[in-house]
Amino acid sequence: MTAEGIGRTVLLAEDDHLLASLIGFRLEKAGYQVLMAANGRDVKQYLSESMPDIIVSDIMMPYFSGIELIDYVRTKLLSTVPVIIISSAGNEENVLTAFELGANDFIAKPFSPSELLVRVGRELTKT
Amino acid sequence: MGVLCLLLVILVFRTKVRLSKRSAYIAQKKQELAPVVSSFLFIEEDADRGEKTEYLKMKVSIREQLKDANSRKVFAEMLLDLQRDLSGEARERLYSLYTDLNLHEFAFEKLKSWRWEVLSQGIVELAQMQVTDAYSYIKPFINHRKGVVRKQAQLATVSLKREGIQYFLDTARYGISEWQQMKLMDVLTQFKDFIPPRFSLWLTSGNPDVVLFALRLIRHYRQNEAGAALNTLLGHPDDKIKIATLECIREFCLVDALEPLKANFPQYRTEVKMAVLDVFTELGSEKDIQFLLTIKKQRVSYIVKSKALSTINRIAPDTVLPQIAEITTRTVGDIGGKPNSPDPPPGGMIPVPDPGDGQGADEGDEWQSLLEEEEACPDISDLCCREEWESILFELTGAYQGELDLSFLPLIMEHEDKGRPEGGGEVKKEAEKIREMEVEAAVVDEEEKFRLELESILGRIYIVDKPASQPHSSVTGLEATEDNEINFELDSEPRKQDSAQETQDINEDAGMDSPAAPTAYRFSIFEELFRHCDAESKLILLDEILAVGGEKELLFLHTLETDESLEVRDKSVEIAQRLGEVLEKDATVLQQAKEEEEMPAANEGSSQTSAGIPPKQSLENCFLQTTASTAQPGENSLWDVPFELEETSANITANPVGDELNTPAYPGVSLLDRLNKIWGGMHG
Numbered sequence: 099m100t101a102e103g104i105g106r107t108v109l110l111a112e113d114d115h116l117l118a119s120l121i122g123f124r125l126e127k128a129g130y131q132v133l134m135a136a137n138g139r140d141v142k143q144y145l146s147e148s149m150p151d152i153i154v155s156d157i158m159m160p161y162f163s164g165i166e167l168i169d170y171v172r173t174k175l176l177s178t179v180p181v182i183i184i185s186s187a188g189n190e191e192n193v194l195t196a197f198e199l200g201a202n203d204f205i206a207k208p209f210s211p212s213e214l215l216v217r218v219g220r221e222l223t224k225t
Numbered sequence: 226m227g228v229l230c231l232l233l234v235i236l237v238f239r240t241k242v243r244l245s246k247r248s249a250y251i252a253q254k255k256q257e258l259a260p261v262v263s264s265f266l267f268i269e270e271d272a273d274r275g276e277k278t279e280y281l282k283m284k285v286s287i288r289e290q291l292k293d294a295n296s297r298k299v300f301a302e303m304l305l306d307l308q309r310d311l312s313g314e315a316r317e318r319l320y321s322l323y324t325d326l327n328l329h330e331f332a333f334e335k336l337k338s339w340r341w342e343v344l345s346q347g348i349v350e351l352a353q354m355q356v357t358d359a360y361s362y363i364k365p366f367i368n369h370r371k372g373v374v375r376k377q378a379q380l381a382t383v384s385l386k387r388e389g390i391q392y393f394l395d396t397a398r399y400g401i402s403e404w405q406q407m408k409l410m411d412v413l414t415q416f417k418d419f420i421p422p423r424f425s426l427w428l429t430s431g432n433p434d435v436v437l438f439a440l441r442l443i444r445h446y447r448q449n450e451a452g453a454a455l456n457t458l459l460g461h462p463d464d465k466i467k468i469a470t471l472e473c474i475r476e477f478c479l480v481d482a483l484e485p486l487k488a489n490f491p492q493y494r495t496e497v498k499m500a501v502l503d504v505f506t507e508l509g510s511e512k513d514i515q516f517l518l519t520i521k522k523q524r525v526s527y528i529v530k531s532k533a534l535s536t537i538n539r540i541a542p543d544t545v546l547p548q549i550a551e552i553t554t555r556t557v558g559d560i561g562g563k564p565n566s567p568d569p570p571p572g573g574m575i576p577v578p579d580p581g582d583g584q585g586a587d588e589g590d591e592w593q594s595l596l597e598e599e600e601a602c603p604d605i606s607d608l609c610c611r612e613e614w615e616s617i618l619f620e621l622t623g624a625y626q627g628e629l630d631l632s633f634l635p636l637i638m639e640h641e642d643k644g645r646p647e648g649g650g651e652v653k654k655e656a657e658k659i660r661e662m663e664v665e666a667a668v669v670d671e672e673e674k675f676r677l678e679l680e681s682i683l684g685r686i687y688i689v690d691k692p693a694s695q696p697h698s699s700v701t702g703l704e705a706t707e708d709n710e711i712n713f714e715l716d717s718e719p720r721k722q723d724s725a726q727e728t729q730d731i732n733e734d735a736g737m738d739s740p741a742a743p744t745a746y747r748f749s750i751f752e753e754l755f756r757h758c759d760a761e762s763k764l765i766l767l768d769e770i771l772a773v774g775g776e777k778e779l780l781f782l783h784t785l786e787t788d789e790s791l792e793v794r795d796k797s798v799e800i801a802q803r804l805g806e807v808l809e810k811d812a813t814v815l816q817q818a819k820e821e822e823e824m825p826a827a828n829e830g831s832s833q834t835s836a837g838i839p840p841k842q843s844l845e846n847c848f849l850q851t852t853a854s855t856a857q858p859g860e861n862s863l864w865d866v867p868f869e870l871e872e873t874s875a876n877i878t879a880n881p882v883g884d885e886l887n888t889p890a891y892p893g894v895s896l897l898d899r900l901n902k903i904w905g906g907m908h909g
Contacts, residue, residue, distance in 0.1 A: 114306075114310070115255065115256070115259065116255060116259050116262070116303055116306055116307060117306075117307070117310050119259040119260065119263055120259070120262070120263050120266065120307065120311075120315075123260065123263035123264070123267060124263070124267055127267055207309075207310050208309060208310050208311050208312040208316070209310070209311070209312055209313075210311065210312050210313030210314060210315055210316075211266075211267070211311070211315050212313065212314060212315070213313065
């Protein structure tokens with residue numbers, strides 16, 4: 099475990115359990131505290147309790163998509179927490195919409211978990 | 226039936242339970258193995274000893290678990306799913322884990338299966354995990370008979386090695402769908418630093434789908450050096466290839482191909498012509514406008530003509546403007562013309578705007594002349610409207626002025642509008658022909674014709690009742706009652722009248738002369754017979770006239786005095802004389818019988834007259850009575866109509882003497898029997 103993410107909380111919203119486990123394992127190995135949510139309802143519940151340091155969310159999720167999550171965080175919660183979107187290939191339109199709503203960064207599948215780790219660190223450095 | 230339903234329900238339930246258990250098992254297994262996979266993927270080389278020991282233990286544990294087929298299957302699925310989502314170093318580590326655990330061996334085993342679904346699963350697994358060693362094992366399946374296997378093998382061959390696309394284009398024998406082509410191109414685009422081969426080499430392939438795919442790749446990779454090959458492909462028999470070639474020509478701006486396109490344009494089909502016109506839209510210049518204008522004159526589809534016009538306008542804007550068709554009978558006001566437009570010329574014709582104002586004088590004149598020629602040769606729709614209008618005019622105005630109205634004649638003309646005369650000249654010629662035709666016919670006076678017909682009809686009729694001029698004796702006077710009902714009684718007794726008076730009245734009604742005139746013979750039945758028989762038959766009939774004839778026959782015999790045959794003339798005179806004597810005798814007998822009826826009733830039982838002569842029945846005068854009565858039934862049945870006269874001789878004697886018109890001469894004898902006898906005598 100590195101000291102890169104010590105004391106930082108990452109909310110990971112991904113419905114693919116295997117991928118979420120893999121990303122979460124990588125983030126935890128980097129020292130982050132990872133909160134994993136499998137759908138939009140769990141995300142809302144976590145956000146109502148406490149605001150994480152960064153949100154990493156997939157666009158396509160059940161109950162509450164990543165686009166709606168960004169809109170919820172920016173307009174309802176009025177939070178400036180960094181949000182990184184994970185999109186599948188060919189989903190360019192959704193990516194543009196996410197940026198318009200206030201997303202900070204995006205990463206397309208297939209991606210490298212190491213690259214994601216770098217992007218997370220960079221956004222947290224900005225704040 | 227109930228047992229079967231129950232069994233089916235049980236089967237479905239068990240299947241559902243089994244599937245649920247399996248999916249739950251898979252989910253549990255994935256949950257157990259996920260941290261293992263993560264650990265395997267993110268182990269670092271500079272990890273401490275504890276972590277490495279942990280890593281080795283997990284590896285041994287995994288190998289033990291993978292001995293189970295189900296666990297192995299789940300683990301392989303997990304790795305395949307992650308392989309789609311990961312890239313870079315994580316993917317490479319995933320591949321290492323896959324091969325270290327010998328999972329690719331199990332995939333190779335699937336390639337040996339005879340079941341196509343297992344075979345295709347193995348191909349997919351090896352291709353997805355990018356096991357390049359499987360290339361030589363997979364490429365033979367490119368032309369597999371099963372479509373699923375074939376398509377997976379094609380994708381695997383192209384994705385595993387860069388030279389796979391060449392091998393595929395060389396060996397593909399089956400068709401390649403557009404979707405498959407797009408997937409293959411997607412695989413090629415994922416190659417990093419991919420140097421595509423010269424796909425023009427495959428433009429000569431015998432597989433048209435290979436040629437199409439090669440054209441698509443040429444266009445995708447912008448291989449415009451294939452211009453010469455593309456020009457050659459314009460003569461390919463397949464229209465799809467021609468259209469794809471034209472798309473390449475258009476993209477690569479191969480202007481050299483325009484001249485061959487012009488030369489071969491009439492040979493192309495409509496779709497290809499449209500694609501050619503698209504090329505001219507992109508690459509055409511003003512010197513091509515002449516060619517495009519000639520397209521309008523050709524026998525081509527309407528859409529091709531429209532496309533040609535739009536192409537002209539794309540090359541030179543506003544060269545061809547919309548034209549309004551010529552209207553000859555409607556005024557501008559009917560059409561709803563523009564309020565600010567100038568007064569229309571006489572005849573209601575709307576002038577066509579002059580096109581080509583921005584063009585050079587010479588070119589403008591040429592185009593103008595071509596446009597005028599186009600107006601002279603209207604399109605099919607204009608021709609139909611014109612023909613329709615002409616037919617309406619013809620119906621309204623009737624015959625052409627100054628010409629004979631021959632519309633009633635069934636003229637068969639070679640004209641296109643089905644016999645309707647288009648011009649007055651043709652009608653005139655036909656009328657002259659008809660007039661000059663020789664007619665073979667007799668002029669018949671209508672009145673004379675009617676008279677002859679009436680005489681023939683009346684000659685066959687026996688007038689029994691009173692003539693029409695006399696009121697019918699059966700109807701008594703009509704009395705009107707207070708209820709406006711007319712009561713009348715039928716008088717069954719016929720009124721007695723003079724036969725001569727009757728004959729005269731009848732003749733007057735028929736418009737004939739007095740009964741003493743020779744025309745009264747027309748009432749004789751023998752007149753019709755004499756008209757249609759020869760001299761010998763006439764001689765026989767004369768004998769019959771003597772036997773059955775009356776006054777009518779007597780009069781008829783007088784007319785035979787002018788017969789052609791001498792024998793007939795002589796015999797008719799003789800028969801007339803003898804018949805006269807017989808009739809006089811009969812008249813005397815009847816008169817005596819009448820006188821006897823007027824005597825007192827005491828003399829009713831007397832069977833003899835005052836003269837001692839028993840009352841004779843008219844039948845006794847007929848010497849043929851016995852022969853007629855002895856005639857066997859069935860003989861000459863064709864002429865024998867079985868009927869009997871109701872009136873007896875007694876009733877007949879109550880009638881006035883000589884009332885030949887009221888009663889037949891021999892009521893008890895069948896007339897058809899007599900005619901039958903005559904017929905038999907005529908034919909021996």
